[in-house]
Amino acid sequence: MDLPEVMSGVYLTRHGGPEALEWREDIPVPRPGPGQVLVRVLAAGVNNTDINTRIGWYAAEVTGATGEDVAVGEEAEGGWGGALHFPRIQGGDLCGRVVALGEGVEDFAIGARVTCPINQPRPTEENPVGFVALGSEYDGAFAEYCLVEARDLYDVTDAPLSDIEIAAIPCAFGTAAGLLFRAGVGEGQEVLITGASGGVGLAAVQLAQQLGARVTGICSPSKAKLVREAGATETIDRGAPLPEDRFHAVIDVVAGEVFGALIDALKPGGHYAVAGAIGGPVIEADLRRIYLRDITIHGCTYQPAEVFARLIDMVRAGQVRPLISKTYPLSEIGTAQAEFQTKQMAGKLVLIPPGEDEP
Numbered sequence: 248m249d250l251p252e253v254m255s256g257v258y259l260t261r262h263g264g265p266e267a268l269e270w271r272e273d274i275p276v277p278r279p280g281p282g283q284v285l286v287r288v289l290a291a292g293v294n295n296t297d298i299n300t301r302i303g304w305y306a307a308e309v310t311g312a313t314g315e316d317v318a319v320g321e322e323a324e325g326g327w328g329g330a331l332h333f334p335r336i337q338g339g340d341l342c343g344r345v346v347a348l349g350e351g352v353e354d355f356a357i358g359a360r361v362t363c364p365i366n367q368p369r370p371t372e373e374n375p376v377g378f379v380a381l382g383s384e385y386d387g388a389f390a391e392y393c394l395v396e397a398r399d400l401y402d403v404t405d406a407p408l409s410d411i412e413i414a415a416i417p418c419a420f421g422t423a424a425g426l427l428f429r430a431g432v433g434e435g436q437e438v439l440i441t442g443a444s445g446g447v448g449l450a451a452v453q454l455a456q457q458l459g460a461r462v463t464g465i466c467s468p469s470k471a472k473l474v475r476e477a478g479a480t481e482t483i484d485r486g487a488p489l490p491e492d493r494f495h496a497v498i499d500v501v502a503g504e505v506f507g508a509l510i511d512a513l514k515p516g517g518h519y520a521v522a523g524a525i526g527g528p529v530i531e532a533d534l535r536r537i538y539l540r541d542i543t544i545h546g547c548t549y550q551p552a553e554v555f556a557r558l559i560d561m562v563r564a565g566q567v568r569p570l571i572s573k574t575y576p577l578s579e580i581g582t583a584q585a586e587f588q589t590k591q592m593a594g595k596l597v598l599i600p601p602g603e604d605e606p
Contacts, residue, residue: 256390292340425550570594
């Protein structure tokens, strides 16, 4: 196909509030180089990480919860991998269609529907678990077109999910799959999941239940029914006391003040896996409760390729399905992120670029 010279999309011009997002209709359409694929974006999910990156929450000087106001400079290391290069096109959740192939790409056909993990391993000798993140270290899905390395893409043409549902998979389900893998969750185990009504939480509930675990989710009372429908056997009200010495694994995206209680909720020898700190990144802990009880702590940023590949196999087989709460035109990203931050809607919010039909 003949590619246009420019496209519409959203630039992040600096760290800051929604005013740092700029809708543009003159963004150059990238051309694929060797090993790259140009994708027409069909839908893009809304995630905490996009907002965290926008405000610079990942900078070390920020110590508050994700809902608090922060102020960092343009040079702050506010991206996943350090300082961002502005302007940046954000958007880590991608569902797209292949429109152009770079030299040497043979595994994808024009027209194939594809997705990719939000973070791709880029190990180096200095950092063997290094990675880059879509929408942080390089431009993401908040535009009409997105340039991706072919090695990071997965074909989901035949998956029995809509474009919007596919766009809700990479960040939430990928993160959840990585957490469960690192914690070694399996048949017959007791698992506690925080933030269980959010995107990652609901995905973790669904995946843990499929692994044969008995799931307890922490959520607000108004969302308890939804969490149980996703696969939880039991729910605990957010802020309520937690049982002690009960769970084989804790899957956490909240942290903050509840951290100590989550550690105490584990059985001796249990596993705590974390991939978020909605309640705040700076925690207080009694190390004796960790080392004397042989607790293993896992920091989980990206999942190994084989873990994401297994997740995509489940997607193709129709074994997982995300909950979609609402969709928005991409140009209304400010409204979408504001509504996301209210935490009133369970599941995922998804943005639709120009030229694609909303349901």
